[in-house]
Amino acid sequence: MTIDVSHGSASLACAGTKSGKTRRFAVHTVMILLSFLSIFPIYWMIVTSLRPENEIFSTSLWPSNPSLENYIFVLTRIPMIGLLINTTIVSAATALLQVVTGLFAAYALVRWRMRLSGVIHGLIALSWLVPFQVTMIPNYVLASRLGLLDTLTGLIVPNAAHAFAILLLYNAMRSFPTEILEAARIDGARSWKILWQIVVPNMGAPIASLSIIAFISAWNEYFWPLLLSRKPENSVVQIGLQMFMTQEGNLWGPLMAAAALASLPILIIYLVLQRHVIESFMKSGIR
Amino acid sequence: MTDIQADLARPLSVARAPAAARQRGTFTVVPWLYLAPALCLLMMWTYVPLVEAFQLSFYQWNMLPTSPQRHVGLTNYQRLFALPEMRAALWNTLFYILGLFPMSVIIPLFVAIWTQDLEGRARTIYRALIFVPMIVAPVVAAILWRWLLNEDQGLVTLGLETVGLGRIGFLTDPKYALATLTWITGWKLIGFSTLLFSAANAGINPSYIEAARIDGASRWGIIRDIRLPLLSPTILLLSMMTILFGAQWSFAYINVLTNGGPLKSTTNIFYLLWEYGFQTMSAGWSSAAGMIAFAGFAVIAAGCMWLTKRFAVYDN
Numbered sequence: 001m002t003i004d005v006s007h008g009s010a011s012l013a014c015a016g017t018k019s020g021k022t023r024r025f026a027v028h029t030v031m032i033l034l035s036f037l038s039i040f041p042i043y044w045m046i047v048t049s050l051r052p053e054n055e056i057f058s059t060s061l062w063p064s065n066p067s068l069e070n071y072i073f074v075l076t077r078i079p080m081i082g083l084l085i086n087t088t089i090v091s092a093a094t095a096l097l098q099v100v101t102g103l104f105a106a107y108a109l110v111r112w113r114m115r116l117s118g119v120i121h122g123l124i125a126l127s128w129l130v131p132f133q134v135t136m137i138p139n140y141v142l143a144s145r146l147g148l149l150d151t152l153t154g155l156i157v158p159n160a161a162h163a164f165a166i167l168l169l170y171n172a173m174r175s176f177p178t179e180i181l182e183a184a185r186i187d188g189a190r191s192w193k194i195l196w197q198i199v200v201p202n203m204g205a206p207i208a209s210l211s212i213i214a215f216i217s218a219w220n221e222y223f224w225p226l227l228l229s230r231k232p233e234n235s236v237v238q239i240g241l242q243m244f245m246t247q248e249g250n251l252w253g254p255l256m257a258a259a260a261l262a263s264l265p266i267l268i269i270y271l272v273l274q275r276h277v278i279e280s281f282m283k284s285g286i287r
Numbered sequence: 288m289t290d291i292q293a294d295l296a297r298p299l300s301v302a303r304a305p306a307a308a309r310q311r312g313t314f315t316v317v318p319w320l321y322l323a324p325a326l327c328l329l330m331m332w333t334y335v336p337l338v339e340a341f342q343l344s345f346y347q348w349n350m351l352p353t354s355p356q357r358h359v360g361l362t363n364y365q366r367l368f369a370l371p372e373m374r375a376a377l378w379n380t381l382f383y384i385l386g387l388f389p390m391s392v393i394i395p396l397f398v399a400i401w402t403q404d405l406e407g408r409a410r411t412i413y414r415a416l417i418f419v420p421m422i423v424a425p426v427v428a429a430i431l432w433r434w435l436l437n438e439d440q441g442l443v444t445l446g447l448e449t450v451g452l453g454r455i456g457f458l459t460d461p462k463y464a465l466a467t468l469t470w471i472t473g474w475k476l477i478g479f480s481t482l483l484f485s486a487a488n489a490g491i492n493p494s495y496i497e498a499a500r501i502d503g504a505s506r507w508g509i510i511r512d513i514r515l516p517l518l519s520p521t522i523l524l525l526s527m528m529t530i531l532f533g534a535q536w537s538f539a540y541i542n543v544l545t546n547g548g549p550l551k552s553t554t555n556i557f558y559l560l561w562e563y564g565f566q567t568m569s570a571g572w573s574s575a576a577g578m579i580a581f582a583g584f585a586v587i588a589a590g591c592m593w594l595t596k597r598f599a600v601y602d603n
Contacts, residue, residue: 034481059442101325102325105322107321109322129588131535134337134577134578136561137336138336141339191317220422238424241426245543255430256434266424278482281422281479282479282483
């Protein structure tokens with residue numbers, strides 16, 4: 001016994017010695033490399049966007065005389081502000097609708113024990129596995145029949161319900177104490193009132209997580225807008241960016257400025273809500 | 288079983304309050320009203336289109352509303368299987384998925400284990416930095432790497448030249464384009480996967496590690512016999528995500544950067560679907576290829592779930 005203990009403390013003591021220091025150094029090296037790899041492309045985007053035209057191919061780590069001329073060029077060449085407003089509308093509406101449809105569906109599955117709830121749960125979960133590229137042609141035909149081509153509504157509606165949203169809220173709601181729901185029901189409260197006055201106020205954290213993830217995913221969405229949009233002024237910023245790249249692909253300064261403007265709102269959200277954003281994504285896995 | 292519970296509850300609630308009885312009258316309708324928005328949307332935009340795509344795969348149609356759809360039976364499928372394009376796209380899909388594994392599973396797993404004693408401020412800063420690529424839009428990521436890897440003035444190209452390696456056509460040489468796109472797809476995942484593994488690794492009960500150490504287990508022995516088995520649910524989850532969604536994640540990069548080229552070397556199955564559908568306007572081919580992809584991935588998904596059930600070790 002005593003031998004075992006000393007063995008254990010011996011290995012602990014090692015941590016403070018030379019080999020421990022080398023290890024610490026190695027650990028930091030790995031993490032610094034990984035951080036550099038993750039952040040440098042974004043840093044380089046910002047630096048390039050601030051370089052005046054005659055300095056664009058310079059490899060200095062900071063422009064010698066930073067200027068905003070690239071940003072001005074972008075703002076005059078493409079309707080960037082309009083695109084950003086459109087994208088904000090689409091992302092906010094998508095997030096809001098996913099929360100509402102998700103809350104309703106999760107509430108129905110948690111509160112009522114229906115004979116079909118297993119089937120419905122499966123149907124919702126399986127819809128996640130259908131690749132969008134498989135259903136895109138019928139979706140496109142449906143959207144054009146409904147007159148949704150080249151509209152913001154068309155970008156929002158097909159994403160207004162998502163398996164991920166329903167399942168996230170369902171799992172959060174399942175841990176809600178049923179006694180409280182039962183008590184409210186016996187008091188004669190209507191299901192509508194129970195949902196808004198008892199369930200929703202207690203679901204702040206999962207609703208916030210879902211809103212963050214849904215907003216960022218909608219902001220970054222590319223494929224469906226690519227099919228639906230015709231004119232840049234009716235579209236979202238990702239499409240504007242892609243069109244700008246196709247037209248002015250080698251104007252690196254303005255291109256980086258456009259990319260920076262397109263990611264600015266997301267980066268601001270990340271700076272402000274950093275811990276919440278990381279935790280939301282981690283708790284719910286990959287979308 | 289739930290019905291039995293409902294029956295047992297019935298006499299009680301009837302005795303207690305008429306309100307409860309009234310509510311039982313609406314028992315079957317109300318939950319469906321709550322489910323309706325989500326179910327209608329999923330039906331309208333996922334399941335009905337899936338069935339329609341299945342039907343379309345037996346037709347020839349150029350996607351113009353005015354032109355007729357001609358029934359051709361299994362011809363679409365026969366043609367597709369005979370096409371070298373399709374076979375190349377399937378191989379490329381496999382390459383994307385296998386190429387993603389080091390970046391979405393293997394490296395993050397070992398980085399997470401290797402850096403587990405990091406604490407305090409340094410840890411928070413690393414976490415904040417390596418997560419960033421995850422929230423960068425795919426189009427932005429594509430543009431960033433297009434600039435860094437540019438053949439004339441990109442920073443990576445200039446760097447390689449100073450080392451004396453010469454220029455590489457990362458996106459224009461068929462030998463490298465597929466690997467480049469896989470790298471960009473993986474760049475977005477590597478930090479996030481590391482964070483997931485770190486969280487799972489930190490959740491391992493330290494008394495197991497302590498017990499093994501007291502028994503004289505080596506560092507590698509502890510990793511092999513305790514950490515890896517207890518991390519297996521996360522390993523399997525991320526592997527499954529990579530297999531099922533990896534090829535889909537790369538779509539935006541293919542579309543923005545290479546359009547499937549050079550020489551079709553970066554076309555995967557999902558890009559092929561898009562090309563058939565919206566470039567060559569052959570809805571039948573696209574749908575048939577879509578059905579093949581869907582069936583293939585469904586089989587793989589079922590296999591993965593079986594593997595998870597069979598091999599994942601949970602610490603209860």
